[in-house]
């Protein structure tokens with residue numbers, strides 16, 4: 472049976488932990504093959520925001536690609552995959568996707584998802600937004616991407632940061648047809 476391939480991008484917005492948790496949740500699911508790209512800025516935020524090294528994060532993926540390697544498998548639409556999630560997605564990377572400015576592998580892989588009409592989830596992280604940011608989000612939405620900022624829900628009574636991160640990532644992965652077990656859902660009051 473072919474594995475479910477998922478491309479995971481980590482860009483340099485705050486919230487590198489969202490990308491790490493994405494890899495961890497996917498690695499716990501049978502027959503999922505992950506392809507990871509970390510931008511140079513995300514290498515910095517990982518070190519600033521977590522206790523993990525880049526190697527620790529890459530070890531959580533099945534394949535780790537260099538961000539300059541535009542000859543990597545995931546740079547081609549002929550390489551089959553179920554979709555891509557960029558977690559977190561910086562405004563710079565959002566802008567790259569919005570303009571098909573495929574100068575690095577992360578944006579190229581995202582552009583491939585759009586041209587092949589595969590799910591692309593962008594966990595855009597910035598606050599506040601100016602109108603230019605909002606127009607970029609409008610543009611990628613028109614192109615078929617799903618903009619899903621990591622805005623927490625509280626109906627599930629999160630007790631820890633881990634609960635918040637896992638819930639946001641779990642909801643994002645649903646767009647790729649991937650179900651994370653144990654994800655708490657709203658089923659009405661009482």
Ligand SMILES: Cc1cc2nc3c(=O)[nH]c(=O)nc-3n(C[C@H](O)[C@H](O)[C@H](O)COP(=O)(O)O)c2cc1C
Nearest residue numbers: 482483484485510512513519561562563564596597
């Ligand atoms: C600690 C830290 C936090 C940052 N947080 C954000 C953020 O939340 N959103 C954002 O768009 N950029 C943020 N940046 C800036 C991006 O890293 C920067 O724009 C970078 O060029 C993005 O490049 P990339 O998209 O190729 O990773 C942050 C930078 C640092 C060092």
